[in-house]
Amino acid sequence: MKSVSRHADADVAVRCADLSIGRSGSAGRVVDGVSFDLPHAAALALMGPTGAGKSSLAAVLAGIDQPGLSIVGGEAYVEGIRVRRPGRRLRELTYRTGYLEQSAGARLPSRMTVSELISEPITSRDRRVNPRALAVRVATLLDEMQLPLGAAAKYPYELSAGMRQRVAMARSLVLQPRLLVADDPFANLDIEVRQAARDAILRRRDAYGMSTLVVTNEPEVATELGAAVLVLRAGHAIAAGPSPQQLLWSPSAEADHRLVAS
Numbered sequence: 001m002k003s004v005s006r007h008a009d010a011d012v013a014v015r016c017a018d019l020s021i022g023r024s025g026s027a028g029r030v031v032d033g034v035s036f037d038l039p040h041a042a043a044l045a046l047m048g049p050t051g052a053g054k055s056s057l058a059a060v061l062a063g064i065d066q067p068g069l070s071i072v073g074g075e076a077y078v079e080g081i082r083v084r085r086p087g088r089r090l091r092e093l094t095y096r097t098g099y100l101e102q103s104a105g106a107r108l109p110s111r112m113t114v115s116e117l118i119s120e121p122i123t124s125r126d127r128r129v130n131p132r133a134l135a136v137r138v139a140t141l142l143d144e145m146q147l148p149l150g151a152a153a154k155y156p157y158e159l160s161a162g163m164r165q166r167v168a169m170a171r172s173l174v175l176q177p178r179l180l181v182a183d184d185p186f187a188n189l190d191i192e193v194r195q196a197a198r199d200a201i202l203r204r205r206d207a208y209g210m211s212t213l214v215v216t217n218e219p220e221v222a223t224e225l226g227a228a229v230l231v232l233r234a235g236h237a238i239a240a241g242p243s244p245q246q247l248l249w250s251p252s253a254e255a256d257h258r259l260v261a262s
C-alpha cells in the first residue's frame, strides 16, 4: 500500500508566484516579480551578481525576519505554508525549513558550545527533550560533517573557519527539515569536507525528499547538487534552466547582451 505523505497538502516544496520584496520607506524593489517552483527532493541554485536579491529572497522564503524588508507583491508558499503573513504557521515554517545564512559559521553565537549550538533548534522548541537522544543526534551530525566528537564541548572561537561552517550546517539540518535554504554553504570548506557537506544534503534528499534552495555563484555547486538554476539581476529573474550549462535567457537580458555585443 502506498503510504500517504504527511505533506500531501503541498504539491511542491516552494512555489513563488510573481513575488516582490520591497524595502520599507523606499519604492525600489529588492526582488521584483519572481516566479518559480521547487519540487520536492529537488534543488534550485539562485545565482547572479552582488545585490541581485538572492540572499533576501532566500531569507524571506525561510521565514527569517529581515528588518526593513517585506513581501510587497505576489505570493510564496513553502511546504504549503503561505510565507506572506504566515501568522501562527511561522513556527511550522521555520520548523520545516533549515536555514543556513551567509557566513553562518562566522556568525554563530559565541557563548554556546558546539553541542549546544547544534541542539538549540530542538531545545529552544522543546525543553523536555531526552538528553541522551539529543547527544546521539549531535554525535551523528558531527560524524557526518567530519568533525571530531571532541568538538562537541568546544566554543566557536576554538575552531577553524571551516569547522565553524560545518557546525552551522549541522545546526541547520538537526530538525530534519523538509527544505534546506543555504546561502553560500560551501564557502570556507576545503574539497573533502565540502564533499561531506554535499553528501549530507544528497542523503536527506534520497532518504526523505528534502529539497534545497542554495545561493551560490559557483556553477560547480549547482552541478554537484543536481540543481536547476535561476539567475537574478537587480531583483529580476533574467535566466533559468535545468543546469548552469542550459540557461535560457529572458528576452530583456538577451537585448542587454546584444547591446553589449554591438
Ligand SMILES: Nc1ncnc2c1ncn2[C@@H]1O[C@H](COP(=O)(O)OP(=O)(O)OP(=O)(O)O)[C@@H](O)[C@H]1O
Pocket (backbone or CB within 6 Å): 023, 030, 048, 049, 050, 051, 052, 053, 054, 055, 056, 057, 066, 067, 068, 069
Ligand atoms: N534588511 C535590508 N533592508 C534594506 N535593504 C536590504 C536589506 N537586505 C538587503 N537589502 C538590499 O537589497 C538588495 C539585495 O541584497 P541581497 O543581499 O539580497 O543581494 P545578493 O544577491 O544576495 O547579493 P550578495 O551576493 O552580495 O549577497 C541590496 O541592494 C541590499 O542593499
